[in-house]
Amino acid sequence: MERTFPSLLARMQELKDLQGVIGLATWDQETYMPAKADDARAHQLSTLQGLHHERLVDPRLGEVLAWAAMQPDLDADQRAMVRVLSHERDRAVRVPHALVKALAEAQSRALAAWRQARKEKRFALFQPALARILELRREQADAYGHEGERYDALLEGYEPGMRVERLTPVLTALRDALIPMVAAIAAAPRKVPDLFEGRHFDGEAQWRFTLRLLEAVGFDLEAGRQDRSIHPFTGGTHPLDVRLTTRIDESNPLNALFSTIHEAGHGLYEQGFAEAHYRTPLAAAPSMGLHESQSRLWENVVGRGRAFWEHFYPSLRETFPQALAGVDLDTFHTAANRVSPSLIRTEADEVTYNLHIVLRYELELLLIHDRLPLADVPAAWNERMRRYLGVTPPDDTLGVLQDIHWAWGEFGYFPTYALGNLYSASLYRAAERALPDLTERIRRGELLSLRDWLRTHVHRQGFRLPAEELIHQVTGRGLTDVDFLQYLRGKYSALYGTSL
Template sequence: MDTWLLHRMRELRDLQGVIGLATWDQETYLPAKAGPARASQLSTLRGLYHERLVDPRLGDALAQAATQTDLSEDARAMVRVLTRERDRQVRVPGALVKALAEAQGRSLHAWREARTQKRFSLFQPHLACVLELRREQADAYGHDGERYDALLEGYEPGMRVARLTPVLTALREQLIPMVATLASAQRALPALFDGRRYPQDAQWAFTMRLLKDVGFDLEAGRQDLSIHPFTGGTHALDVRLTTHVDESNPLPALFSTIHEAGHGLYEQGFSPEHHATPLAAAPSMGLHESQSRLWENLVGRSRPFWEHYYPHLRAAFPEALADVDVDTFHGVINHVAPSFIRIDADEVTYNLHIALRYELELLLIRDALPLDELPAAWNERMRHYLGITPPDDTRGVLQDIHWAWGEFGYFPTYTLGNLYAASLHRAARRALPDLEGHVSRGELLPLRDWLRTHVHAHGFRTPAEERVRDITGQGLTDADFLAYLRDKYGALSGVAL
């Protein structure tokens, strides 16, 4: 492959890394008054990245490389992936890229303030600006009449509303009655988080132990605190995770860390020879989310996992958990109950939160829902799908950071990740017959290594669904996920689902 083209690939990866670092810092250590400055800096950086990506010389180099017959399979994949990204971005004016980056920075600042005051109206004008820019961006990308498709393509290549809506609708219709059945069948459990204290230092120490045990390389990454947990960083050797600690409830920190570790393991698992190329990336956010959801739920909420880790958790919080045995704790962390906050939701209700967001942002991108009606529309769907109404905007329409970031099209990837995770876990159990035994002994590396070989190391060589099909023998399906829910929660509740 041409030396200039390889150099440009590395340069683009370096710029992505610096943008990633600035974005991570924006959510962790950035001083309160520095928001506008960081918005301007990110606007400049994203503008530079866009300029280099749409450079006509890069287009010529990629076209020339595509005609070469002696390229390796990986080199052909690099050319294909970068050509796809460039073909999308060359349609977007540089001024729009910079305007969007700056608007995102202002929007984040306004979102934080609106959350503090529990007032959506403070965020509304900034959301309106980001939305308008995203619609303009979708039109620039091009679409067949469905703007959302153009944005979805950036997170889940090849996915379209025409396919996605039936998948989410069918799943939603299966889950609503399942939630109702479980709500009436589950046994009463003690309130582990009323009046009990779980000190921050002990929570932090426990989460760091979990990171080490799952195989996250702390010499090639770190964990910090943020309002909304996320994974970022600059490179496969510099992966940044965040978690959120609440001293009245350790579950957000525990499961946020396990979730983000799944993302982090993926980032650290790319083949070293791909680090400076477009192949050091997941082929879709749905596949990326499959890794976090697999670790968080299919491993982290399993009985074998807590057979090993609960004694250590109890030792970390001897006063709070002195009267709580492992059966009770396992029941509490798998209790199915409608809740306001998506990231705290159980496995059964979680995808109803995603359906709600997908339906609303589809309306927003279509400009079919006035923004001043958004909080009411949110609350109405919460009542219909989960039977509860948020008491304020912070626990309702303001709870997620994604719209402040302008990430329209991202939410559905969580559900796609859940579906892929169930299928991948089923395949892992076939390949590792003693998987549950390993987990019950705290031996998490066999699963990490299996995922690294079959998922992580492949990077962006092939499309996500093709990778899953190669591993499991099937593409996107809800059958494995629903079977998993019915088996697990049927056994826990004693009812047929």
């Protein structure tokens, strides 16, 4: 590599292209890949990831990045590219190759053990594999380096710049506000039954309706597509090739509707990066929490709002005249926002969801610090479920074994879900200040003004700034639970006829 910015840019583009092909292979693995291709795809992904890692840790890249960091004539975007890629490379080179291989092997074994443990509903079958994962993740955290808090080093991989010292008070305050709110809703005189029990919603009709929703929010179907998967996700190769998936359940259309809107939020972010940033490190969200804020904003704040359904519900009733016969807008809207503490995180409503996240965060801290014997994890999980949500898992599969993240070794990932919820409320409030008639626009089905506001203030910024710095720039303040709690109290006090 030459010590020139064009040479450095070429390496950035090569790394981004490899990430794109890895993303495409991963997306295909979850959608269209034949069942017998598992081993072949594992080898292909391993080869591609190995190539990416080799190019990332190349000593010549380190030399050119060090040179570029000292150049006074780089513009702001070029300096940001150097900063972001240097951070990624610094973390990669600190982890010994032997540890990378040991983690990959441990994750493979942990996934197999987790699946068997779920099948037999016995955490003990997963425990030895989890012990190995934790041992290696602690070693990895120490290799990355930290200032006395191991979890910070792991959190950095998903939420750069966030620290336990900053995060814990926010999530603890959120927990302490949500627990009485959930109890107050449960005691409210107004009850919300399960609207969809015994009804049937044709799968193909649901599919067509989800495509209409994608168009309405401004997702470009010529620069992306939607397919089906068991677990909805967003992937792809490039801002002009963004892949979404959704899940169809013929007994409940909310799964497809809100999965599509949620993934569309992610997809709009991916499609919204500035063209000048394509194939560079700046075509990325500065954190998983900020990325999640876009999906939660569209799914919950907009998609579960009454104004949204004032426009779209007549079309939904026309699509399912039999299934929704006698169901008026108020009944549907209330059902779409039904609060009911659940055992399963992915099925949780927006009031109880963050309690699932806080529970996992608290246990992760104990585990990374080696302050909770693994044999006691199911009991610790169940005790928090009772205390926070008032429900008790009947077995480990519906409790401590429900998420795949620990089998993947993804310690530090869960908090980003809660951060996404908090950021979403703050961003939407800022959008309302900038667009005073936003609710009326949504009521008319005019959603592109919100997409364009987010595109300008969030999407096109890419990774120019750290996440919380960008949030502060857009909203006037950083991470806070104030806007989120105000949003929940206003919405659910009205829905349940009680003061929260």
